[in-house]
Amino acid sequence: MPVPPSSAAQPAQLWPPQNGVTVDVETLRGLAERMLVTRVLDTEAVRWQRQGILPAFPPAIGQEAAQVGSAMALDRARDMAFITYRDHGVVVGLDSDLTDYMGSHLALWNGGFADPNKVRHSPLQAVVGATALHAMGWAYAQKLDGTGGAAIAYFGDGASSQGDVHEAMNFAAVSKSPVVFFVQNNGWSLSTPLDLQVAGGSVAARASGYSMPSMRIDGDDVGEVYAATQIALEHAREHGPVVIEAFTYRRGPHATSDDPSRYRSLEEERALGPDPIDVARQLVADEAWWAEAEQRAEQAVDAVRVQMQSPRTIDGNDMFDYVFQEKTPQLVKQQEQWREETDLD
Amino acid sequence: MTEQLSTQKAINTALREILADDAKSLVFGEDVGKLGGVFRVTDGLQTEFGAHRVIDTPLAESGILGMAAGLAMAGHRPIPEVQFDGFAYPAMNQIISQIARTNYRSRGATPMQMVLRIPSYGGIRAPELHGESIEATLAHVPGLKVVSPSNPHQAYHLLRRAHEMPDPVMFMEPKSRYWNRGDVDFENPGDLEGSLVAREGEDLTIIAWGAMVARSLEVAELAAEDDVSIEVVDARWLKPLDEDGLVASVAKTGRAVIVHEAPRTAGLGAEIGQLLTERLWGKLEAPVERVTGYDVPTPAGDLEDEYIPSIDRILFGVQRSLEY
Amino acid sequence: MAERSFPLPDLGEGLIEATILEWLVEPGQWVERNTPLVEVETTKSAVELPSPIAGTVKTTHGEDGDTINVGDTLITFEVADEEAGIVGTVPQEKKKERRVRLSKK
Numbered sequence: 165m166p167v168p169p170s171s172a173a174q175p176a177q178l179w180p181p182q183n184g185v186t187v188d189v190e191t192l193r194g195l196a197e198r199m200l201v202t203r204v205l206d207t208e209a210v211r212w213q214r215q216g217i218l219p220a221f222p223p224a225i226g227q228e229a230a231q232v233g234s235a236m237a238l239d240r241a242r243d244m245a246f247i248t249y250r251d252h253g254v255v256v257g258l259d260s261d262l263t264d265y266m267g268s269h270l271a272l273w274n275g276g277f278a279d280p281n282k283v284r285h286s287p288l289q290a291v292v293g294a295t296a297l298h299a300m301g302w303a304y305a306q307k308l309d310g311t312g313g314a315a316i317a318y319f320g321d322g323a324s325s326q327g328d329v330h331e332a333m334n335f336a337a338v339s340k341s342p343v344v345f346f347v348q349n350n351g352w353s354l355s356t357p358l359d360l361q362v363a364g365g366s367v368a369a370r371a372s373g374y375s376m377p378s379m380r381i382d383g384d385d386v387g388e389v390y391a392a393t394q395i396a397l398e399h400a401r402e403h404g405p406v407v408i409e410a411f412t413y414r415r416g417p418h419a420t421s422d423d424p425s426r427y428r429s430l431e432e433e434r435a436l437g438p439d440p441i442d443v444a445r446q447l448v449a450d451e452a453w454w455a456e457a458e459q460r461a462e463q464a465v466d467a468v469r470v471q472m473q474s475p476r477t478i479d480g481n482d483m484f485d486y487v488f489q490e491k492t493p494q495l496v497k498q499q500e501q502w503r504e505e506t507d508l509d
Numbered sequence: 510m511t512e513q514l515s516t517q518k519a520i521n522t523a524l525r526e527i528l529a530d531d532a533k534s535l536v537f538g539e540d541v542g543k544l545g546g547v548f549r550v551t552d553g554l555q556t557e558f559g560a561h562r563v564i565d566t567p568l569a570e571s572g573i574l575g576m577a578a579g580l581a582m583a584g585h586r587p588i589p590e591v592q593f594d595g596f597a598y599p600a601m602n603q604i605i606s607q608i609a610r611t612n613y614r615s616r617g618a619t620p621m622q623m624v625l626r627i628p629s630y631g632g633i634r635a636p637e638l639h640g641e642s643i644e645a646t647l648a649h650v651p652g653l654k655v656v657s658p659s660n661p662h663q664a665y666h667l668l669r670r671a672h673e674m675p676d677p678v679m680f681m682e683p684k685s686r687y688w689n690r691g692d693v694d695f696e697n698p699g700d701l702e703g704s705l706v707a708r709e710g711e712d713l714t715i716i717a718w719g720a721m722v723a724r725s726l727e728v729a730e731l732a733a734e735d736d737v738s739i740e741v742v743d744a745r746w747l748k749p750l751d752e753d754g755l756v757a758s759v760a761k762t763g764r765a766v767i768v769h770e771a772p773r774t775a776g777l778g779a780e781i782g783q784l785l786t787e788r789l790w791g792k793l794e795a796p797v798e799r800v801t802g803y804d805v806p807t808p809a810g811d812l813e814d815e816y817i818p819s820i821d822r823i824l825f826g827v828q829r830s831l832e833y
Numbered sequence: 834m835a836e837r838s839f840p841l842p843d844l845g846e847g848l849i850e851a852t853i854l855e856w857l858v859e860p861g862q863w864v865e866r867n868t869p870l871v872e873v874e875t876t877k878s879a880v881e882l883p884s885p886i887a888g889t890v891k892t893t894h895g896e897d898g899d900t901i902n903v904g905d906t907l908i909t910f911e912v913a914d915e916e917a918g919i920v921g922t923v924p925q926e927k928k929k930e931r932r933v934r935l936s937k938k
Contacts, residue, residue: 211867215885216842219634219810249636271810274637290638291599292568325567326599353568355544361567421845423878427543480815483808494774498803505825506815517876547846549876633847688849688876712937735935824933832938 175372178395178406179379185391193453195236195386196444199228200461202253203441205262206416208465209269213420217473219271222250226384226415229440230348232257233389234316234410237397238284242313244302245285246295251318258284262464263471272478292319293326296345300336303343303400314342314400316393322353324367333405337374340404344396345371347407348383350414355427368409376405383410384440387447412440480506511694517687519661520550520626523668524588528558531586534672537564538573538590538626547592548628548687570596574603574625578611581621586672590626594681595638597627608677609652621652621677624668629657630720630770631817632685634810641807642771644718647679648748648780655747657681659707659722661691663745666698681747683720703751706758710740713764713830716755716781718744721768721818728823737831747777755781756788763794766826768818773801795833800826835914838906839885844875851875852900858908862890870908873901888912 187195206223213221224231231253235245240258247254255265260283268276268288275287289295299317306313323329324347336343347367351358358365371378377399381392389410396406413436417424424433445454484491484499514522527534536551536558542565545552555563566573570591577587591597597604608621631640648655654676658664664682671678699705707722708729717725722743729739742758744751759765765785767778778799785797800818808816841851851873858870867883871893874880888910895901 211883214842214844214880214882216840217885219843220636220846268636268809271634271636274806274809290595290636294599322568325569325572327569327571328599353539354547355540355542356565356568360565421547421877425878426545478811480812483805483812483815484803487805492804495804498773502803502815505822634843635846639846685847687847731931732935737935737937820931821933824931824935828933828935831935 173375175375175377176399176403178377178399179381179392181391181395185388187387187390187447189448191236191390192387192444192447193457195232195390196448196454197457197460198232198236198256199253199386199441199444200457201464202228202232202256204461204465205252205256205468208469209266210416210420212469218269218420220420221269222419223416224250224253226413226440227348227350228253229386229389229444230383230410230412231318233386234318234346234393234408237390237393238316239313239397240284242306242311243284243397244280244299244313244315246299246302246315246317247285247288248292248295248318248320248323249288249290250320251288254285254318255283260285262468266468266472267476270472272476273482277476292323293328295319296323296329296332297335299343299345300332300339300341300405303336303341303405304339307339307341312401314344314397316344316346316397318346318348320353321347321349321351321358321362321367322356324370325361330370333370333374333376333407336405337376342400343405344393344400345405345407346393347409348412349409350412352414352418352428354418354422355424357428366409368407371407374405376407378407378409380409380411383412384437384443385447386440386444415439510696511692513690514661514665514693515688515690516658516661516664516682517548517550519665519693520668520682521552521554522693523665524551524554525557527588527669527672528554528562531672533584534586534588535562535564535580536588536590537566537576539566539568539592541565541590546590548684550626550628550682550687551590570600571603574600574608577623577625578603578607578621581608581623581677582611582619587623588626588672589623592628593635593639594627594629594641594643597625597641597643598638604647604653605650609650612676613652620675622675624671624678624680626680626682628684628687629681630683630685631807631813632720634813637807637809640813642769642802644681644747644769645771645776645780648777653677653679653748655679655681656745657683657719657747658745659683659719659743660686660689662693663705663743665693665695666701667745670698670701681719685720686723689723702746704745704754705743706740707743708739708741710738710762712738712762713766713827714740714742714758714762715766715768715823715827716742716744716758717768718747719770721770724818724820725768725823728820728827731820731824732827737827739827744781750781750784752784752788756785759785760789760792763792764830765793766798766800766823766830768800768823768826770802770817772804773799774804776801795830798826798830834911835916836891837886837888837910837912837916837918839908839910840904841873841901841907843903844873844880845877848875848877848903850900850902853895853897854879855897856893857881858890858893860890860892864888864890882907886910886912886916888916
């Protein structure tokens with residue numbers, strides 16, 4: 165059979181935009197303020213782990229611009245973010261309650277306490293890549309229901325190796341579902357560097373194989389991330405999926421139990437470009453405002469610390485009550501036995 | 510030669526020896542190379558044996574197990590790792606649909622000689638899907654063998670034994686016991702087949718595996734204070750189950766309590782209970798008791814103590830059996 | 834005045850101990866919350882432990898090079914009476930305090 169002509173249409177060129185990027189001062193301040201909260205939360209949470217308050221924590225230091233910038237581009241009335249375990253900048257960017265969120269890291273309740281439909285982000289997720297498919301399915305539902313909503317799927321260079329991500333990209337492109345695949349390429353998947361993880365070094369390069377547009381952006385420039393995500397979302401609503409690859413760097417350990425000195429050198433860490441927080445500071449260009457914003461961030465995170473330490477009422481009953489909407493008879497019996505055997509005092 | 514090692518170090522030692530002795534063996538998985546694994550179980554192996562035999566793979570569990578299948582088809586003897594029990598789930602397609610039945614499909618021509626190492630069970634306050642007990646899921650699959658060591662000596666020798674076996678072995682390491690030390694007698698493995706009596710007793714048999722063996726031994730110690738003599742059997746091999754060994758102990762004591770972290774329904778406790786009923790009908794002094802995890806997802810850290818069988822809950826199970 | 838103790842937390846996924854590399858504070862010293870107290874090394878990494886509270890260091894437990902079990906007291910602070918107790922939520926093995934007694938029929 166003769167080779168058919170290639171039917172793959174050339175994907176749209178979305179980036180850089182012809183007229184450049186401008187983000188107004190008010191928006192920049194909103195972005196910077198939330199980046200500061202994220203940075204303070206990360207810095208503090210690592211200490212909380214060392215102080216025995218949290219059993220473990222995966223800091224997102226260095227990824228604030230990528231996370232906050234993209235999350236704030238979402239329309240909270242109709243969009244939804246699908247996050248993994250290192251996306252608290254997204255949680256902050258969506259103004260989702262941090263104490264609810266930290267419930268997961270406090271080991272009170274896997275997934276935390278937020279209602280995804282209200283806060284517009286999924287519970288955090290340990291199995292990276294899986295959420296790309298959820299985002300695709302959710303986005304397809306928006307298309308069916310005509311809501312105009314779009315999904316944004318967050319994952320990293322590591323997760324891009326999972327089959328789920330490729331399946332999601334293909335499904336989304338075939339069905340023209342409104343989903344933005346937002347890759348935070350932070351150079352490291354735990355101890356595995358980009359060159360052992362992503363052949364060719366770019367996840368965005370894969371988009372063309374699925375006939376969808378891709379954007380490679382500076383993930384440490386919050387203005388750029390915000391503008392690019394807006395463009396991607398608008399394209400997704402009208403035409404279907406887009407890949408954004410935000411280049412950034414995981415400046416901290418994979419998690420509090422990790423020791424990066426086993427696999428990367430201080431020289432490498434020092435050779436990085438500017439800290440995204442400093443980039444934002446220059447964009448805002450108002451030192452007085454900045455100093456106040458830093459203080460507000462400290463206070464906001466300290467309030468989280470205090471709230472976290474006044475324990476929630478959570479007990480073993482919850483363990484049984486949320487397994488099903490309709491509990492099985494066996495589970496009812498097990499719950500009764502649990503009560504009998506643990507209420508001894 | 511006997512040495513005091515942690516379970517983590519005992520497994521590391523076994524892997525080092527396997528890699529040195531068997532040129533066809535390979536160790537691979539996420540972060541097992543340069544980092545040495547998140548529990549440092551593979552520490553130093555990449556430096557010693559090279560990045561072509563101790564491989565940091567991309568983050569793709571189905572890929573890791575599928576690659577293992579291909580290597581085994583080519584006559585290599587892979588020892589892949591999934592970083593945590595819950596990350597075996599994304600690999601289940603390769604484990605169940607491929608690895609478990611490739612020998613069958615090829616009428617024995619392409620055996621799947623491999624050991625899949627799975628840091629397993631709860632007890633370390635880890636996040637979701639880092640504390641799963643999947644032994645029943647694995648044991649249910651025709652074509653897989655399942656083993657779970659309970660201490661450093663067993664871990665060292667059972668891993669070496671598993672590597673020699675011609676079939677795929679799921680090696681479930683109790684991660685809450687990684688750092689506990691114990692004597693490893695390198696020259697004298699003891700019998701590595703079937704179960705093992707970890708403590709002798711007369712009145713009742715507790716059957717356990719993995720981290721629950723140590724806890725059951727504590728229970729036996731407490732029970733002795735009340736003049737109750739408990740025999741603790743470390744099941745070790747969960748597939749194939751050591752039917753004769755388990756039956757022999759319970760035939761002696763007349764009573765059995767099975768302890769596992771996994772959820773109760775369709776857990777291995779049910780399988781073992783049925784075995785004991787079949788073989789000891791009329792000789793049991795009481796119905797076989799189970800003390801298990803509940804039919805709930807492994808809960809977050811603070812609820813772990815409610816979920817994992819506690820000493821008290823095991824004692825309750827013992828008492829139910831005694832007073833039947 | 835009362836005492837408040839800070840037990841060694843599990844610093845990484847099920848570790849059972851850590852070795853003291855160097856004390857960074859001494860008894861009698863006032864520390865703020867987050868002041869580095871001590872550098873310890875585990876099987877997985879070396880880390881600095883920041884103070885969980887503001888207060889006066891009363892006792893440091895263990896010398897450089899000593900190995901401390903997770904859950905054992907690492908440092909004791911002197912605090913106002915109403916602040917007595919333990920800081921942190923260290924996962925501790927449930928006390929072996931036994932509540933279920935056995936009896937044969």
